[in-house]
Amino acid sequence: MCGIIGYVGNRPALPILVEGLRRLEYRGYDSAGVALIDQENLCVTKSAGRLSALEQVLDHSMPQTTGIGHTRWATHGPPTDVNAHPHTDTSGKIAVIHNGIIENDRALRTYLQRQGVTFKSETDTEVLAQLIAMFYEGDLEKAVRKALREVSGTYGIGVLCADEPNVIVAARKGSPLIIGVGKGEHLLASDAAAILAHTTQVIYVGDGEIAHITPDELRLTTLDAIPVAKDVQQIEWSLEQIELAGYDHFMLKEIFEQPEVLENCLRGRLDQNENAIRLGGLVDCTKKLTGAKRIILTGCGTAWHAALVGEYLFEELVRIPTEVEYASEFRYRNPVIDEGTALIAVSQSGETADTHAALIEAKQRGALTLGAVNVVGSTIARETDAGVYLHVGPEIGVASTKAFTGQVAVLAMIACFLGRRKHLSPCAAAEFIAALAAIPKQIKRILDTAEEARKVAQIYTDRENWLYLGRGYNYPVALEGALKLKEISYIHAEGLPAAEMKHGPIALIQEGMPVVVIATAGRQYDKIINNMMQVRSRGGSIIAIATEGDREIAKQADHVLYVPDTIEPLQPLLTVIPLQLIAYHAAVIRGCNVDKPRNLAKSVTVE
Ligand code: F6R
Numbered sequence: 115m116c117g118i119i120g121y122v123g124n125r126p127a128l129p130i131l132v133e134g135l136r137r138l139e140y141r142g143y144d145s146a147g148v149a150l151i152d153q154e155n156l157c158v159t160k161s162a163g164r165l166s167a168l169e170q171v172l173d174h175s176m177p178q179t180t181g182i183g184h185t186r187w188a189t190h191g192p193p194t195d196v197n198a199h200p201h202t203d204t205s206g207k208i209a210v211i212h213n214g215i216i217e218n219d220r221a222l223r224t225y226l227q228r229q230g231v232t233f234k235s236e237t238d239t240e241v242l243a244q245l246i247a248m249f250y251e252g253d254l255e256k257a258v259r260k261a262l263r264e265v266s267g268t269y270g271i272g273v274l275c276a277d278e279p280n281v282i283v284a285a286r287k288g289s290p291l292i293i294g295v296g297k298g299e300h301l302l303a304s305d306a307a308a309i310l311a312h313t314t315q316v317i318y319v320g321d322g323e324i325a326h327i328t329p330d331e332l333r334l335t336t337l338d339a340i341p342v343a344k345d346v347q348q349i350e351w352s353l354e355q356i357e358l359a360g361y362d363h364f365m366l367k368e369i370f371e372q373p374e375v376l377e378n379c380l381r382g383r384l385d386q387n388e389n390a391i392r393l394g395g396l397v398d399c400t401k402k403l404t405g406a407k408r409i410i411l412t413g414c415g416t417a418w419h420a421a422l423v424g425e426y427l428f429e430e431l432v433r434i435p436t437e438v439e440y441a442s443e444f445r446y447r448n449p450v451i452d453e454g455t456a457l458i459a460v461s462q463s464g465e466t467a468d469t470h471a472a473l474i475e476a477k478q479r480g481a482l483t484l485g486a487v488n489v490v491g492s493t494i495a496r497e498t499d500a501g502v503y504l505h506v507g508p509e510i511g512v513a514s515t516k517a518f519t520g521q522v523a524v525l526a527m528i529a530c531f532l533g534r535r536k537h538l539s540p541c542a543a544a545e546f547i548a549a550l551a552a553i554p555k556q557i558k559r560i561l562d563t564a565e566e567a568r569k570v571a572q573i574y575t576d577r578e579n580w581l582y583l584g585r586g587y588n589y590p591v592a593l594e595g596a597l598k599l600k601e602i603s604y605i606h607a608e609g610l611p612a613a614e615m616k617h618g619p620i621a622l623i624q625e626g627m628p629v630v631v632i633a634t635a636g637r638q639y640d641k642i643i644n645n646m647m648q649v650r651s652r653g654g655s656i657i658a659i660a661t662e663g664d665r666e667i668a669k670q671a672d673h674v675l676y677v678p679d680t681i682e683p684l685q686p687l688l689t690v691i692p693l694q695l696i697a698y699h700a701a702v703i704r705g706c707n708v709d710k711p712r713n714l715a716k717s718v719t720v721e
Contacts, residue, residue, distance in 0.1 A: 662676045
């Protein structure tokens with residue numbers, strides 16, 4: 115949700131900003147802009163549309179060595195040139211880029227209008243620019259500090275002032291912000307991907323902190339001007355990991371990376387000699403976690419689907435009552451939480467605003483908080499008491515794929531880790547761990563037959579309504595398959611627990627409607643075959659996901675996509691793969707922009 119980049123150093127800033135914006139485009143892509151500063155002049159260029167539209171109107175020879183850039187996901191006002199960032203004050207001296215939402219912008223706007231300020235845009239960010247200008251008396255940092263005291267809401271900001279040519283002032287509350295440390299230069303970004311080409315040394319700006327950045331100096335203080343000392347940290351991700359590497363889309367690359375990244379996720383954590391799971395991140399809280407009376411798993415979207423799989427895993431392996439909560443609902447519901455509650459926040463980015471807020475809510479009410487997070491050093495990862503990283507590498511595709519399998523794998527490991535400390539026998543743990551260890555190679559086998567999924571997608575992409583059915587562990591996979599299809603191909607799709615179909619949705623089934631049924635071997639196999647027959651007898655076209663070797667299923671289905679056999683709790687790691695592929699190919703065949711789907715952006719840092 116909006117990408118931020120800034121540069122202050124000795125090199126021309128513009129190419130660095132444009133390259134950073136290109137890497138950030140997955141965070142928002144409805145408009146973009148840059149502001150450069152030199153010899154007391156502020157030069158702002160912005161444009162509605164993709165970054166390529168901005169590039170066409172930029173003067174690429176601009177030599178300035180200080181600048182900020184922004185790629186937008188609109189919240190206040192439509193994506194127009196005027197509403198694009200950076201925003202300036204009336205005098206054109208102050209420029210601001212912002213990720214987040216200023217919640218009291220109406221009141222501030224009215225106040226400033228009464229002071230005679232005229233606004234050009236509908237954005238909350240312009241309010242901030244005007245407010246900073248009102249407080250400016252020759253010291254940008256002081257003016258930003260004063261302005262932020264008046265503001266409620268969330269922000270990650272970068273501010274320039276024409277009178278202070280080698281300075282960027284940045285601040286954050288609730289929106290991610292990092293500072294890259296180079297030789298005689300500093301970079302500012304909302305996301306490591308934007309600055310990886312220049313440095314892997316970073317400082318994470320904390321909530322309520324302000325950074326004063328020049329080429330040679332970086333000063334961090336709190337909003338109350340108390341100095342903050344921070345260590346420089348190393349980003350583990352490499353530049354190659356955030357490039358397409360010959361694939362047409364990041365989503366496809368990330369689908370195909372799953373065997374390798376799941377190996378990374380499992381590496382060093384499965385001890386097949388001792389039938390044990392080793393999770394260093396849980397060592398300090400093992401006793402408290404094992405003693406929990408109740409576990410709450412929370413997240414949004416795909417992460418929420420992974421959490422649902424987690425619920426089944428925890429109840430089966432750990433036998434601690436487990437619930438799954440939409441993070442956005444949980445925080446506003448006055449939930450019953452006490453010290454016997456453990457909350458696990460599931461998140462790829464570690465920056466999702468709703469998930470973060472749910473975590474804070476649980477923490478304040480005394481729960482033990484854990485994270486199953488991908489991005490190292492992200493807000494959620496830093497604010498939980500303990501956690502387990504996914505280690506699946508950067509996910510750039512807006513539609514989450516490898517993060518889902520990483521989240522399920524991590525939850526499976528946590529479940530087995532806790533299960534062994536409760537009632538899970540060494541023998542059952544051994545079977546579980548061996549099955550988990552086999553998953554990466556099994557995913558590879560599914561990917562080797564990816565063409566089958568493409569063929570199925572080809573047949574049905576003209577249908578505007580799809581159903582996805584699953585039972586047990588595969589019910590969340592049905593939800594995930596439907597979400598994947600709708601978010602990138604704009605086909606309407608609904609996921610359901612298969613037995614629920616007869617309680618209403620069955621009315622939707624008509625001749626030729628595609629119904630994807632996850633019908634792998636397991637306790638509910640016969641029941642799901644019955645559900646398939648109900649669909650068939652009403653003319654629905656069945657695409658079954660079945661276990662290799664199941665010859666019977668072809669009699670009930672129009673198409674069968676096979677996955678290797680595994681134990682039921684781990685089936686989601688395999689059954690989701692053909693569904694990711696169907697969604698991808700359906701979107702490509704329909705001519706949709708897979709990596710930049712309509713109205714979406716990666717990492718939802720606003721409520
Ligand atoms: C769907 C998707 C979203 C995210 C959700 C949570 O493909 O990507 O539904 O899963 O916004 O994001 P994280 O995991 O970053 O908290």
